[in-house]
Amino acid sequence: MELLETKPAEAGTTELEAFSKATCRFCGSNLKHTFVDLGMSPLCESYLSMDQLNQMEPFYPLYVYVCDTCYLVQLEEYVTPEHIFTEYAYFSSYATSWLEHVKKYTHQMIDRFKLHKNSFVVEVASNDGYLLQYFVEKGIPVLGIEPALNVAKAAEAIGVPTLTEFFGVECATKLAAEGKQADLIAGNNVLAQVPDLNDFVGGLKILLKSQGVITNELTQLMRLIEQIHVDTI
Ligand SMILES: [Zn+2]
Structure with missing residues (x-):
């Protein structure tokens, strides 16, 4: 034995x-x-x-x-992300303080980078259009990319054109081939939720014009530890 x-x-x-x-x-x-x-x-x-x-x-x-x-x-x-994000219960527009914050951001970006009616702004994980709506208000062309069908529908309803897809190299290559490259790409609290980080960031590079700008909002680890933000995990 x-x-x-x-x-x-x-x-x-x-x-x-x-x-x-x-x-x-x-x-x-x-x-x-x-x-x-x-x-x-x-x-x-x-x-x-x-x-x-x-x-x-x-x-x-x-x-x-x-x-x-x-x-x-x-x-x-x-x-799988498909399982989590196909039907999503979180609508960014529910929080009015968050809307105030992103409205301020859009005005800052317009002033600082002189965005106008021939510019092109993309938000990855654009949710219900909570952010891009303020660029639309100023006549600046936008595209939201949002995999959750139900929240993307809400974005379309307020006039924010939205592509219902998971973002990555494949999606970005397709858009770039159609001549859709961005002057500004915004990503708010999305990187932490992306399983294939390198594919996602690779896509950002492809989608961005050579003089374009990417802004990313993310959780800072030190602050998460100091203030015990376990809920963000
Ligand atoms: Zn590592």
């Missing part, structure tokens, strides 16, 4: 870490280090209807790693 030898977890590692096959979504290194373990959780922004209350609901690990090569803090991907 042969005895099977099992490999014990290394000292200082949890079971999940010892068995993790997760790789960094930026540099591809093996993820070994825990940033924080917030237990199990159902999908965010996916609310249950009354008739779903007695059905089983899948929970996924909110187990956050930090990559020891590039220091990117990240979750492993358990669910």
Whole structure:
């Protein structure tokens, strides 16, 4: 009879870490280090209807790693973006303080980069058109790119042309071939939700005119730690 030898977890590692096959979504290194373990959780922004209350609901690990090569803090991907973002419950326009913030941003961009009726502004993950509407107001051509059909529809309804697709190299190449390259690309709180970071950022480069500008709004890790913003995870 042969005895099977099992490999014990290394000292200082949890079971999940010892068995993790997760790789960094930026540099591809093996993820070994825990940033924080917030237990199990159902999908965010996916609310249950009354008739779903007695059905089983899948929970996924909110187990956050930090990559020891590039220091990117990240979750492993358990669910496809198609599953999360095809029907999305978060409408950016619901928060009036957020609208004030992005309105100010659009006016700053128009002044600083002298945007006009022949400019072209794109927002990736444009949600319900909450931001691009203020460029439309000033007569500046825009395109929103938003995979969630239900929120994209709301954008179209307020006059923000929206392409219902996941953004990346393929989508950007198609737009560039149609002569649609942007003077300004905005991305607000989207990078943290992108599974294939390099494909997404590669797409931004293709979509941007040679003198164009990209602005990105993202969560800063130090502030997340200092102010214990675990809800953003
Ligand atoms: Zn990495």
